[in-house]
Amino acid sequence: MTTDHGYPAPRMYIAGEWCEGGHGATAPIVNPATEEVIGAVPLATPADLDRAAEAAEAGFRVWRAMPIARRTGILHAAADLVTEHAPEIGRVMTVEQGKSLAEATGEVRRVADALRWHADDARRSYGRVIPSAPGTLLTVRREPIGPVAAFVPWNFPAGSPMRKISAALSAGCSIVIKASEETPATACALVRCFEQAGVPAGVVNLVFGEPAEVSSRLIAHPVIRLVAFTGSVPVGRLLASDAGSEMKPSLMELGGHAPVIVCADADPALAARRAAAAKFANAGQVCTSPSRFLVHESLIEEFTAEFVKAAEAVVVGDGLAEGTTMGPLANERRLAAMERLTADAVARGATVATGGRRLDRPGYFYAPTVLTGVSADALVLTEEPFGPIAPIIPFTDLDDALATANALPYGLAAYGFTESAATAERLVNELQAGILSVNHCGGSVHEAPSGGFKDSGYGREGGPEGLDAYLVTKRVSHLLGS
Structure with a gap:
């Protein structure tokens, strides 16, 4: 569906279905080059957010059990679709965010490559066998942490969502991502590529809404196991505090100077x-x-x-x-x-x-x-x-x-x-x-980590380190024989 301006009408994506917000509330979307209202973004209710988290829990069980070769194949198919549709996605991004068409299209093509890189790197996320006492098998396993709640800004409408989605899905996690209400259609276009590539329902969920309400609801939800955020230092502090109060790890990519x-x-x-x-x-x-x-x-x-x-x-x-x-x-x-x-x-x-x-x-x-x-x-x-x-x-x-x-x-x-x-x-x-x-x-x-320290956050995105936050390390000691 498109608006009268040729701009695709944004929708949320929950449990494998495109939908409006439960109470029908929306916020206007403005073309920054003209100051013209070009559409409206649906806003989630608490019930919508709960449904997205529950869908992510169900999707996680399916996705983590899928053989990694099959998961990788689906992610590569999604990357191919992103590349194929880069010109049209880039145009949508320019209309809603403002950057030049060349910058926007280039951004879309880069995120497709980032998805390919993460998908392949996940196949090299090895555990190890540790020499131990006779009759004991001591190993270290790397397993997906679980459903992720991610929050991303408007300045890179494709790059920021894809960094979170590609790392989470490559590691075997599911995700509920709140993209920016100012640039929603780009995120919708990316998620549509995952849908068309065959990602199971519930693995990727896309929501919009009042930022503080969405973050507090999702971070506190018991099924969410990781909080990932890109944005300003003040908001990052709040989200990290909320995650810490729930004893949930967080990944913070914050501002700089x-x-x-x-x-x-x-x-x-x-x-x-x-x-x-x-x-x-x-x-x-x-x-x-x-x-x-x-x-x-x-x-x-x-x-x-x-x-x-x-x-x-x-x-x-x-x-x-x-x-x-x-x-x-x-x-x-x-x-x-x-x-x-x-x-x-x-x-x-x-x-x-x-x-x-x-x-x-x-x-x-x-x-x-x-x-x-x-x-x-x-x-x-x-x-x-x-x-x-x-x-x-x-x-x-x-x-x-x-x-x-x-x-x-x-x-x-x-x-x-x-x-x-x-x-x-x-x-x-x-x-x-x-x-x-x-x-x-x-x-x-893609092949090297990015991230800061001091007030600029913690954790890394990109490179082999980019999957670390989305994986847990499990030590297994197995006594062999009776």
Whole structure:
């Protein structure tokens, strides 16, 4: 079913059936490029959530008992369907989230590859046999933890849900996932691929609703065995606390404020181009986005000039329009945050080198912004901007740059540019981040883990470590004979 705007009408998926919420309540869905209401998302009742959890319990029993070769085959079939439908899913994502069509379609194709990787890696999740006393067989088994409750945000409408779904199902778990009410149709399209691939009823359940009500109900439900969340630090704290009170493990991938250190021996023009490309991807709405640019004073002028040039070359517009390289922000909240952070920085003495304004057109558009002369007490240096603002500040001594980079409570991503192997190793050893890139600002890859520490959360997604949270380790001691 589609709306009058050609936008597919979102539905919840519970126990193998597409459905509305039990009381018929909905919330509007807005196209951020036009501010037009394009549809409505159904909101779950407590009874809907209980039904989803109970379906996940039943689905788990079926899914974990299925031979892993058959499970893997179904997941590969789902990945093939995601790849096949990537152009249309990407278009849906652009309409509801705003990012450019190229970014959206690329995101969908990447999540299909992530699903394939997880499915194959689960076949290598070995236990072990431990040498023991004669007549005793001592083994370690790795088993799926059980039904998972997952909560994901709007900035990567395909990437965030698929990280949770692919890891859970590959490990042999079932899942109830609450996707964002702002970007629901992308999640529906992904779940439809699992349905068409033959995933049994109850293994994947998709719900929407008032976030606090959904999370409290699902986390407390007795069948849920793991809580997985991607989102802000404040919400992560609440969900982790709720999970802890129920003695349930949790996986938290939270916010960041990633520093970029451009050392004295780096190529400033190259560093600026690579950092700017990462900064304005997804309009800066990325938890690992580079967001504090610490540049050696000898390079600051050339770096800033090249960064401003790159920012001014960004083509801002509707993500569906040909040539657009940066779409709108996802909602009015983010737009207001950009205006507030820029105004605060300017009030404290910063200069707007480019941008610094809302674009005069419908939609939540904010110009790519570069700030110089930023005071150390400016909010943009301590509060995660989550948008297209780049504050550039000079440093003289690398010790000071590292201290500034590590001063915040975040520890998700960090970036460094240097031509010295010794300096690069120092950055690796001293930057407090779970993800570090040297001489580039690359994103996540399926084969390696991503995650943070300090206030940026705990646990890892991706790589062999990505299945750890979804598995329990069981020690088995078997006395042989009578």
